[in-house]
Amino acid sequence: MRLEFSGAPEIAAPPAVVWQRLLDHRFVASVAPGVESVEAVDDRHFKVVSAFGVGSVKLKFQLDVELSELTPPKSLKLSARGRAPGSGVDVSTRLAIEPVAPNRSRLRWDATSEVRGTVASVGARLLKGTAKQLTESFWRKFAARVAERSK
Amino acid sequence: MRIGATTTYRELLDSKPLRAKYPLIAEVTEHIGDLQVRNAGTIGGGLAHADPAADMPPVMLVLDATFVLQSKGGKRSVPARKFFKGPFTTVLKPGELLVEIRLPGPPKGAGMAYASFEQAASGYALAGAAALVAVAKGVIARAELAFTGVAETPFLAPATKPLIGTKGDPDAIGRVAEAAMAGVEANDDIHAGREYRLHLARVAARRALTEALARAT
Amino acid sequence: MATLFGSGIKRREDPRLVTGRATYTDDVKLPGLLYAAILRSTYAHAKLKQVDVAKAKQAAGVVAVYTGADLRDKVNAVPCAWNVPNCDLKVPPHPVLAVDKVRYVGDGIALVVAESRAAARDALDLIEVDYDPLDAVVDPERAAQKGAPQLHADVPNNVAFTWKVTGGDADKAFAEAPVKLEQRILQPRLLPTAMEPRAACASYNPGTGQLTCWITSQNPHIHRFLLSVMTKLPEHRIRVIAPEVGGGFGSKIPGYADEALVSFASLDLGRPVKWTEDRSENYKVTIHGRDHVEHVELCGTKDGKITGLRTRVYAGLGGYASTAAPGIPTILHGLMYSGPYAIPNIAGTVYGVYTTTTPVDAYRGAGRPEATFLLERMIDLYARKIGMDPVEVRRKNLIPNDKFPYTVATGITYDSGNYQGALDKALQMIDYKKFRAEQAKARKDGRYLGIGVTTYCEICGLGPSQVAGAVGFGGGLYDSAIVRVYPTGVVRAYIGAKPHGQGEETTFAQIVADEFGLPVENVEVVAGDTEATPQGWGTYGSRTTAVCGSAVKVAAQRVKAKAKQIAAHLLEANEADLDWKDGKFVVKGSPDKSKSFGELALMANVAWNMPPGVEPGLEATAFFDPTNFVFPFGTHICTVEVDAETGEVKILRYIAVDDCGPQINPMIVEGQVHGGVIQGLGEALQERAVYDEDGQLLTGTLMDYAVPKASQMPKIETAHTVTPSPVNPLGVKGVGETGTIASVPTLVNAVCDALAPLGVTHIDKPLTPARVWTAIQQAKGGAR
Structure with a gap:
């Protein structure tokens, strides 16, 4: 099942700070939903264990996360490929940071997810809403926390 | 209670x-x-x-x-x-x-009703509406309307005011039901597309309000 | 003496089923039992780059892990057993575990065997699969186009076969006909949903070299053969037991990789191994049904005489050719294009197409519901186009009662029929004219009432073995029975078929008890164990009573003939001078000189005083091979009211008049009709398996796949006419699938009739409120 979501929250911080936060895997993990552990393989590759639910189905995903196409401090691509019992997921997010005012930026994000196996097959009614909620709240939270820390 | x-x-x-x-x-x-x-x-x-x-x-x-x-x-x-x-x-x-x-005590003489359209497999609502209508001195004194199944969460319709002070004729109810879906980002899945879901929600709203009004004393 | 034939006695199998005392495959528990779990592809289509099972092998409780590469030379591919001739059939290999490519979500990748079910399942998560994703294709018509993703190297355009049926000269008929119409019709993919999911438990005894495999099977002898092919173990060293089987609807006919995998594991490990699917696995792995895209054309005269039918059908087969798959949309579909009508010119082309989806095979009705649906739908469209009542169009084209046996344009010969009789009876029950008047009045009030009338016939009671051979079915279609009389005069019948809900344990006991004048309790029916039962071909295609029941009848007659020989000897009379009366052979004119069946049973089994040259024992085996299929028929009528505001369909009345010949047990017949009609209404109203464009199954649970519930279904009014079949000694025809075949077009035609004033002509199944509403909106907008 393919899902596409996007958003463009404004962040009360300059692009350089947003960029720095995006590359800080511990910071990103701290705002991501259900993260249980994160381990850096190198500065572009990470192993993440994350647990979340779709309706009454709770799943633990093992994710390989990669940062690529880095154009500091403007844009990058964040890809995650993961698996859970009987299931698989690929998320590809394009991120672009634009300055909007002094000390303010806009973070445009465009996420395409592909969900496979059991999660897709239980999710006809539930998946889209849940995935949207998870994705949007992640970036909303990211924006808020970046702003908080840069005060 | x-x-x-x-x-x-x-x-x-x-x-x-x-x-x-x-x-x-x-x-x-x-x-x-x-x-x-x-x-x-x-x-x-x-x-x-x-x-x-x-x-x-x-x-x-x-x-x-x-x-x-x-x-x-x-x-x-x-x-x-x-x-x-x-x-x-x-x-x-x-x-x-x-x-x-x-639960607060319901308004005196309030009528309440629920109308929904179920998805055949799960029984969950494709769209459902609950309504509460209280009548005083022959006109509607209070009207509440809420939905389920339509969007990401159940929600209360913000605009039932046009009914207050009226007798709740079908046109007025229809307008409130119509207005309730304005700006709502409706769910879209294999069981019901966005347009049909919005339509069902309007029908459910109309039926629930009409029935609640009929039950109000 | 009253006969049991025709008596609606209660089903003897029910008490154990409803009190939880039945033994199903998953109930089998053996010392040292291991549990299997199968890692299944999450991709619809991908190359397998690497399958790393190292971690899984180390996991606690895991005994063994096998991959496709491990088994490549040890277990043969899953065979396809219906190799329909003259259609350029291509059956690529279907390995029991994928080796280099996966072709549907659910395709097996690795087998884990562990000390517990939980350990086996947990270990699946430790297997790392490196996939190289490929594009998926789920629509059979699209899959057959150039440029579509290719599943198999040697199957260009994914076309597994191109099968044609012709009779008369359809092109000429269309060129000359004053009225022509065409419609694209979809037969959505359905999930069979037997209450009991599939399971297999294999136990290989290294001491004896024997493999016993319990399988959720509709046909244990076919499974024994297929298991022999896959495991390479000779057939005489395999025993297949199908214990209680909780429904099949066709999904437990095919041979699957799963039973071969547990059998191999048991052979390899020397311990019993069991696998049981849950509903989620069942929906991904157990075969699906239907999945046609049909382009249908009909032509005729302005006064309602149908002169031609043409079809072009794309039948989805899924990722591989399942056991009987090629025969379903061809032999069981295209040959029935004439239905109960005399249609002189027919031309059909069916493409079997591989798609990146779960394999498709026989599902209740199997090909015939699709044929009946397209024909009945076209007739209603035709009637509307020429402005004639749809019942009159049908009446005008039905094969007349005095023309049987009748050979239709597709070349098959219908055994017997009284199509007008069933139609008249059903119309009388509904009071057709009165309903039309009510409908006209309702329309004036802005209410939408509709009526659908289906006259149908279907081919079942499969079938003559010679024909089976001629159409490429990899087996016979006779069936068998041993009737064995014990010294105390009680009887067991061992049958080659395998009832799994249809009630033959009761009806076959009725046949035997009648023959011997016994109380029905004195007869037991045994099925499902290849060690005990003679070679048979199973329960499907509404064949069990017509074919296996006839074998039971013939075997019982043979036993009785022998008993008569013994009676004549003991009574010192000529056989010709004996009468059979009240369970005794009586000497004509000497009512006090008689031998009861019990006395003869005892003498035959102790053999103290047998006729010269007659062997001891009282049993007989019969293999019954019918001379033709049987063709049950009838008329179903449904009336509905459609809420045009919401698209909701309310069934007002449902009438089923069926003719399955003489009924052994009318209560069971009624139960079969009810079940079939409900299953068909599920198809018509709410069931649909949905894949997204990436080949992910979105309706993977009962929360999204809408199997009908009792509260959603109408009361069904049943009635019957009785036209015996000349092709078997019981005169019976099958009735297990008629309901599913007839009800789908009946409901859809009723809804389309209701919405005729709004300009709706056709709605694709299932007729969910959303689809009905959308069709109304499109008709209002003038869009088509």
Whole structure:
């Protein structure tokens, strides 16, 4: 099942700070939903264990996360490929940071997810809403926390 | 009236005081799940689960219930109208339980009704509407309308005011039902597309308001 | 003496089923039992780059892990057993575990065997699969186009076969006909949903070299053969037991990789191994049904005489050719294009197409519901186009009662029929004219009432073995019975078929008890164990009573003939002078000189005083091979009211008049009709398996796949006419699938009739409120 979501929250911080936060895997993990552990393989590759639910189905995903196409401090691509019992997921997010005012930026994000196996097959009614909620709240939270820390 | 969160649907159906004061709760409960689910499932469990297409949440919204949440740190009260945050997502924090549902006394002579369209497999609502209408001196004094199944969370229709002070003729009800869907980002899935869901929601709203008005005394 | 034939006695199998005392495959528990779990592809289509099972092998409780590469030379591919001739059939290999490519979500990748079910399942998560994703294709018509993703190297354009049926000269008929119409018709993919999911438990005894395999099977002898092919173990060293089987609807006919995998594991490990699917696995792995895209044309005269039918059908086969798959949309579909009508010119082309989806095979009705649906739908469209009542169009084209046996344009010969009789009876029950008047009045009030009338016939009672051979079915289609009389005069019948809900344990006991004048309790029916039962071909295609029941009848007659020989000897009379009366052979004119069946049973089994040259024992085996299929028929009528505001369909009345010949047990017949009609209404109203464009199954649970519930279904009014079949000694025809075949077009035609004033002509199944509403909106907008 393919899902596409996007958003463009404004962040009360300059692009350089947003960029720095995006590359800080511990910071990103701290705002991501259900993260249980994160381990850096190198500065572009990470192993993440994350647990979340779709309706009454709770799943633990093992994710390989990669940062690529880095154009500091403007844009990058964040890809995650993961698996859970009987299931698989690929998320590809394009991120672009634009300055909007002094000390303010806009973070445009465009996420395409592909969900496979059991999660897709239980999710006809539930998946889209849940995935949207998870994705949007992640970036909303990211924006808020970046702003908080840069005060 | 206070309902403990672990009250089963069966106990709700069997409660005479509840039927007398909030007949809509019993009416809706009859449509929840099947016999086994009603015997084991609880009102608190269902509300805390916050399925975006469940039948009970819109009833709580029109009745303006308050939920009592408890954790080790203490109790707090949250209006039902601020409880639901997203699909399966509520204001409940980790370590916090929904323990009680508090219902204010309904307005005198209020009529209540629920209309819904079920998805054939799950029985969950493709779209459902709960309505409460109170009449005073021959005109509508209060009207509440809430939906389930339509969007990411159950929600209260913000604009029922045009009905206040009217006799609630079909056109006025139709306009309120129409207005209730303005700007709503409706769900779209294999069971019902966006346009059909919005249409069903309008029909459900009209039917629920009409029936609630008919029941008001 | 009253006969049991025709008596609606209660089903003897029910008490154990409803009290939880039945033994199903998953109930089998053996010392040292191991549990299997199968890692299944999450991709619809991908190359397998690497399958790393190292971690899984180390996990606690895991005994063994096998991959496709491990088994490549040890277990043969899953065979396809219906190799339909003259259609350029291409059956690429279907390995029991994928080796280099996966072709549907659910395709097996690795087998884990562990000390517990939980350990086996947990170990699946430790297997790392490196996929190289490929594009998926789920629509059979699209899959057959150039440029579509290719599943198999040697199957260009994914076309597994191109099968044609012709009779008369359809092109000429269309060129000359004053009225022509065409419609694209979809037969959505359905999930069979037997209450009991599939399971297999294999136990190989290294001491004896024997493999016993319990399988959820509709046809244990076919499974024994297929298991022999896959495991390479000779057939005489395999025993297949199908214990209680909780429904099949066709999904438990095919041979699957799963039973071969547990059998191999048991052979390899020397311990018993069991695998049981849950519903989620069942929906991904157990065969699906239907899945046609049909382009249909019909032509005729302005006064309602149908002169031609043409079809072009794309039948989805899924990722591989399942056991009987090629025969379903061809032999069981295209040959039935004439239905109960005399249609002189027919031309059909069916493309079997591989798609990146779960394999498709026989599902209740199997090909015939699709044929009946397209024909009945076209007739209603035709009637509307020429402005004639749809019942009159049908009446005008039905094969006349005096023309049987009748050979239709597709070349098959219908055994017997009284199509007008069933139609008249059904019309009388509904009071057709009265309903039309009510409908006209309702329309004036803005209410939408509709009526659908289906006259159908279907081919079942499969079938003559010679024909089976000629159409490429890899087996016979006779069936068998041993009737064995015990010394105390009680009887067991061992049958080659395998009833799994249809009630033959009761009806076959009725046949035997009648023959011997016994109380029905004195007869037991045994099925499902290849060690005990003679070679048979199973329960499907509404064949069990017509074919296996006839074998039971013939075997019982043989036993009785022998008993008569013994009676004549003991009574010192000529056989010709004996009468059979009240369970005794009586000497004509000497009512006091008689031998009861019990006395003869005892004498035959102790053999103290047998006729010269007659062997001891009282049993007989019969293999019954019918001379033709049987063709049950009838008329179904449904009336509906459609809420045009919401698209909801309310069934007002449902009438089923069926003719399955003489009924052994009318209560069971009624139960079969009810079940079939409900299953068909599920198809018509709410069931649909949905894949997204990436080949992910979105309706993977009962929360999204809408199997009908009792509260959603109408009361069904049944009636019957009785036209015996000349092709078997019981005169019976099958009735297990008629309901599913007839009800789908009946409901859809009723809804389309209701919405005729709004300009709706056709709605694709299932007629969910959303689809009905959308069709109304499109008709209002003038869009088509």
